[in-house]
Structures are given as C-alpha cells and as structure tokens.
Amino acid sequence: xxxxxxxxxxxxxxxxxxxxxxxxxxxxxxxxxxxxxxxxxxxxxxxxxxxxxxxxxxxxxxxxxxxxxxxxxxxxxxxxxxxxxxxxxxxxxxxxxxxxxxxxxxxxxxxxxxxxxxxxxxxxxxxxxxxxxxxxxxxxxxxxx
Numbered sequence: 001x002x003x004x005x006x007x008x009x010x011x012x013x014x015x016x017x018x019x020x021x022x023x024x025x026x027x028x029x030x031x032x033x034x035x036x037x038x039x040x041x042x043x044x045x046x047x048x049x050x051x052x053x054x055x056x057x058x059x060x061x062x063x064x065x066x067x068x069x070x071x072x073x074x075x076x077x078x079x080x081x082x083x084x085x086x087x088x089x090x091x092x093x094x095x096x097x098x099x100x101x102x103x104x105x106x107x108x109x110x111x112x113x114x115x116x117x118x119x120x121x122x123x124x125x126x127x128x129x130x131x132x133x134x135x136x137x138x139x140x141x142x143x144x145x
Contacts, residue, residue: 002060003094009064014071017053024121026113028106030136035062035103039070039110043118047078054110061100068092069107078118081111082128105136 002010023043029036035058042051052074056066069089073081086104090096096104113132119125 001097002064005068005093006061006064006096009067009093010060013054013063013067015053015067015074016055018055019051019053022053022114024114024116024118026110026115026117026132028109028113028132028134028136030102030106033058033102035059035106037062037066037106037110039066039107039114041073041081041114041118043078049073049076049078049081058106059100059103061096061103062106064093065089065096065103065107066110069111073111078115078126079128082115082126084108084111102136109133109136 019040019042022040024041025038027036027038037056038054040053041049044050052070054066054070056062072084072088072092086108089104089107109132112129115126115129116132119129
C-alpha cells in the first residue's frame with residue numbers, strides 16, 4: 001500500500017521540531033480527517049531557506065509528506081520553494097494511495113502558509129504566492145488529483 005520511501009519518512013522523519021523566532025510559520029489542516037501540519041522556515045537575508053522543521057498531528061502519510069516537504073525546501077530560495085507542488089512531494093515519495101493524496105496537498109499548503117507568513121512579516125510580495133487556505137477539504141483533493 002505504501003512505498004518504501006513513505007515508510008522510511010514515517011518511521012524516521014527528517015527535520016522534526018520547531019524553530020524559535022522562525023522567519024515564517026505555516027499551519028494548515030484537514031478538518032475532515034483531523035490532520036494538522038505546521039512548518040517552520042528559517043530564511044536568510046538572501047532569501048534562502050537555511051533550516052526547516054515541522055510538527056504534524058496525523059496519520060503516517062501526513063508525517064511522511066511533511067518530512068519529505070521539508071527535505072525538498074531546505075537550501076532552496078523562496079521562489080524555488082514556492083514551486084514545490086503536492087505532485088512533487090508525492091513523486092519524491094514514490095506515490096501515495098488515492099485516499100492519502102490530501103496529505104501531499106497539506107504539505108504544499110503548509111509551505112505556502114509559511115512563505116506567506118514570512119512575506120507578511122517582512123512586507124514582501126512574492127510573485128505567484130496567494131493567501132493560503134487553513135483548511136484543505138476534499139474539493140481541493142479532487143481538483144488536484
């Protein structure tokens with residue numbers, strides 16, 4: 001059902017924790033399934049994500065997608081991080097079962113929410129960044145799958 005990569009990121013999640021005085025923090029959830037994901041970004045003066053941490057309350061797929069999302073954004077510029085999609089997270093994990101696709105959407109939206117927080121705190125406009133949704137429902141899953 002789950003790929004070896006999903007199981008590895010669930011059993012040995014990377015970048016768990018929080019960052020004090022983070023440059024940006026994004027929290028999103030799915031009220032229907034109860035998953036809640038929070039991503040913390042530490043972004044340097046050059047706009048590069050130097051560190052990233054996450055805290056997730058949810059199923060194994062939610063933990064795995066959070067872990068993989070943090071691996072994908074670390075070392076990237078803000079603009080590069082913005083381009084990381086739920087499909088990129090799923091591909092990096094060698095796929096997810098259809099009923100768990102919403103977890104990858106949470107990961108994408110948590111990154112966007114943290115970038116939004118960073119931009120708001122610093123009075124920046126990041127081209128292509130839209131105000132994130134805090135609750136990711138089934139309609140988004142159907143749109144993106």
